[in-house]
Amino acid sequence: MRRSIATVSVPGNLREKLEAIAAAGFDGIEIFEQDFIAEAGSPAEIGAMIRDHGLGIEIFQPFRDFEGLVGARRVKAFDRAERKFDLMQQLGTDLVLVCSSVASDAIGGIDRAADDFRELGERAAKRGLRVGYEALAWGRHVNDHRDAWEVVRRADHPNVGLILDSFHTLGRKLDPETIRRVPGDRIFFVQLADAPLIEMDLLYWSRHFRNMPGEGDLDVTAFMRAVMATGYRGPVSLEIFNDQFRGGRPETVARDGHRSLVHLLDRVRREEPGVEVGLPPIPDRIAATGIEFIEFATSAAESGDLTRQLAALGFARTGRHRTKSVELWQQGKIRIVVNTETSGFAHSAYVTHGTGICDIGIGVSDAAATMERARALGANPFHQPVGPGETDIPAIRGVGGSVMHFIDDSADLAGVWEREFVAEADTGSGAGGGDAGLTRIDHLGETMAYDEMLSWALFYTSIFDLVKSPMVDVADPDGLVRSQAIEAPEGALRLTLNGAETHRTFAGRFLADSFNSAVQHTAFACDDILATSTALTGIGFAPLPIPSNYYDDLAARFDLDPGLLARLRAGQIMYDRDAGGEFFQLYSQPTPGGLFFEIVERRGTYAGYGAPNAPFRIAAQKRLVRPKGIPKS
Numbered sequence: 001m002r003r004s005i006a007t008v009s010v011p012g013n014l015r016e017k018l019e020a021i022a023a024a025g026f027d028g029i030e031i032f033e034q035d036f037i038a039e040a041g042s043p044a045e046i047g048a049m050i051r052d053h054g055l056g057i058e059i060f061q062p063f064r065d066f067e068g069l070v071g072a073r074r075v076k077a078f079d080r081a082e083r084k085f086d087l088m089q090q091l092g093t094d095l096v097l098v099c100s101s102v103a104s105d106a107i108g109g110i111d112r113a114a115d116d117f118r119e120l121g122e123r124a125a126k127r128g129l130r131v132g133y134e135a136l137a138w139g140r141h142v143n144d145h146r147d148a149w150e151v152v153r154r155a156d157h158p159n160v161g162l163i164l165d166s167f168h169t170l171g172r173k174l175d176p177e178t179i180r181r182v183p184g185d186r187i188f189f190v191q192l193a194d195a196p197l198i199e200m201d202l203l204y205w206s207r208h209f210r211n212m213p214g215e216g217d218l219d220v221t222a223f224m225r226a227v228m229a230t231g232y233r234g235p236v237s238l239e240i241f242n243d244q245f246r247g248g249r250p251e252t253v254a255r256d257g258h259r260s261l262v263h264l265l266d267r268v269r270r271e272e273p274g275v276e277v278g279l280p281p282i283p284d285r286i287a288a289t290g291i292e293f294i295e296f297a298t299s300a301a302e303s304g305d306l307t308r309q310l311a312a313l314g315f316a317r318t319g320r321h322r323t324k325s326v327e328l329w330q331q332g333k334i335r336i337v338v339n340t341e342t343s344g345f346a347h348s349a350y351v352t353h354g355t356g357i358c359d360i361g362i363g364v365s366d367a368a369a370t371m372e373r374a375r376a377l378g379a380n381p382f383h384q385p386v387g388p389g390e391t392d393i394p395a396i397r398g399v400g401g402s403v404m405h406f407i408d409d410s411a412d413l414a415g416v417w418e419r420e421f422v423a424e425a426d427t428g429s430g431a432g433g434g435d436a437g438l439t440r441i442d443h444l445g446e447t448m449a450y451d452e453m454l455s456w457a458l459f460y461t462s463i464f465d466l467v468k469s470p471m472v473d474v475a476d477p478d479g480l481v482r483s484q485a486i487e488a489p490e491g492a493l494r495l496t497l498n499g500a501e502t503h504r505t506f507a508g509r510f511l512a513d514s515f516n517s518a519v520q521h522t523a524f525a526c527d528d529i530l531a532t533s534t535a536l537t538g539i540g541f542a543p544l545p546i547p548s549n550y551y552d553d554l555a556a557r558f559d560l561d562p563g564l565l566a567r568l569r570a571g572q573i574m575y576d577r578d579a580g581g582e583f584f585q586l587y588s589q590p591t592p593g594g595l596f597f598e599i600v601e602r603r604g605t606y607a608g609y610g611a612p613n614a615p616f617r618i619a620a621q622k623r624l625v626r627p628k629g630i631p632k633s
């Protein structure tokens with residue numbers, strides 16, 4: 001199937017749009033009249049420019065307020081159509097999108113509209129053109145794809161067909177299964193868009209909040225399955241009106257669009273067996289098995305602060321790299337790599353962003369398959385020269401230019417630690433070692449600009465078998481931070497994406513200080529937070545101080561055993577509860593750069609991340625990092 005995108009979906013001038021669209025891998029475009037009118041060249045020149053980018057013009061759109069008019073208004077509508085037919089012939093496209101009328105003087109009636117379309121089809125046929133009819137969700141008389149189909153069916157003209165748009169169908173909560181009844185050869189074009197579920201006026205929602213399939217809450221996959229089941233094999237096109245995308249980068253928006261389309265078509269062929277979507281086979285979404293390691297980029301001068309904090313968290317240095325200035329710190333199943341090399345990727349990450357997490361190792365079922373899927377979805381593979389005896393671990397670029405390595409349980413990859421590191425036990429020079437009962441990485445919190453959240457959520461959920469939880473608002477004293485959790489079934493991999501809109505928030509300050517989106521916090525799991533808290537106190541861990549008011553409020557909100565409450569208060573441990581269980585959180589003090597660690601215990605099936613505690617945790621962090629408050633400019 002031809003993969004297409006409407007020019008309105010991508011920011012920039014027409015040339016910038018086309019370059020980004022072509023580079024992302026699309027076959028064609030929907031030329032939006034606005035984008036065409038704004039351009040300086042003649043229609044023929046613009047058509048040639050589009051084709052010079054290797055793109056087909058799949059459709060010209062929109063043609064508005066055509067059907068249901070009478071008298072001079074009707075004559076005028078046909079005249080307007082003829083002018084646009086001229087234009088289409090000069091541009092070099094044979095299909096026009098007519099969206100259902102919103103004109104106040106349009107008269108309803110399926111047969112009246114069908115007559116109009118039969119005549120329009122006749123006129124189009126004389127020029128070898130075709131007309132497609134789309135029901136806008138807010139159309140005056142036609143606002144349901146079933147009615148638009150009935151108009152097309154009764155028009156009964158080979159040059160008149162139906163146009164489907166997932167937004168108009170799903171946004172009005174129409175059952176997409178009804179599409180299965182339409183003959184595939186009567187569908188001329190299919191537009192796709194997703195949207196977040198927000199109660200608001202349909203037109204406003206459509207024109208400002210659409211997003212790429214998979215980025216929102218609509219079941220675009222069910223819609224597309226129904227379309228494919230009709231036998232339709234024409235173009236599939238993204239038609240995204242989104243304020244945020246309009247201010248984004250053309251390359252990013254186009255790349256995300258293509259990624260979403262590949263991901264969607266791959267889902268459709270798996271869930272609707274027997275349909276041919278015209279994509280080369282790719283591995284299914286990858287099951288992530290956990291976080292195999294995180295790697296800090298730092299320097300010899302700064303690494304001491306970091307490793308002291310690791311030791312105070314109960315980590316022990318267990319190995320040194322055979323040839324590089326790289327240490328391995330471990331506790332439970334957690335591996336932390338501390339890299340103080342003075343060349344290579346980690347060093348450049350350190351130089352640009354300061355001490356921070358530059359690399360995440362994800363455990364996967366099959367690393368080669370992960371690379372294949374990531375590549376097909378437009379991810380950028382990462383390579384750096386490997387020294388003698390070093391393992392070339394497959395990797396791609398992730399958030400903020402960081403690296404994501406993939407480790408499966410093949411001997412080659414899983415054996416990297418034994419092969420490349422000399423165990424400290426053999427040298428007798430280990431540091432740390434006061435185990436505090438941390439078992440694994442519960443989650444990583446990535447901080448990014450709010451504008452990037454949809455993009456990275458799509459990145460993760462298209463490559464891996466992960467699901468998004470609803471977005472939550474976190475109140476920082478100086479602004480809002482939005483948080484979105486992405487999780488593997490059973491919680492094998494959990495990530496939170498935290499989107500900051502202003503640099504005055506704790507997250508926003510981290511972004512500004514490190515010039516980067518990156519992991520800001522690492523949350524470790526333990527089995528017994530009270531025991532861990534006691535052990536940590538014994539090895540010199542300094543928790544984030546939580547105000548006494550917080551514990552008084554806990555006592556008021558929950559029926560907590562007074563003994564437990566006293567232990568929480570003494571240990572600076574935060575508490576939350578949901579229908580499935582309980583949650584305990586203990587925070588480290590942040591580094592001057594804003595990085596921090598969290599220790600959690602999940603009891604029962606508690607599914608969240610302690611969002612109700614976040615405002616108090618953030619206020620406490622800000623008190624430490626900037627005791628005099630953050631300047632208001």
Ligand SMILES: O=C(O)c1ccc(O)c(O)c1
Pocket residue numbers: 061062097099134136165191206207239
């Ligand atoms: O918002 C609109 O007017 C509009 C125009 C054309 C479309 O295809 C559409 O889905 C919406």
Ligand SMILES: [Mg+2]
Pocket residue numbers: 134165191239
């Ligand atoms: Mg549309």
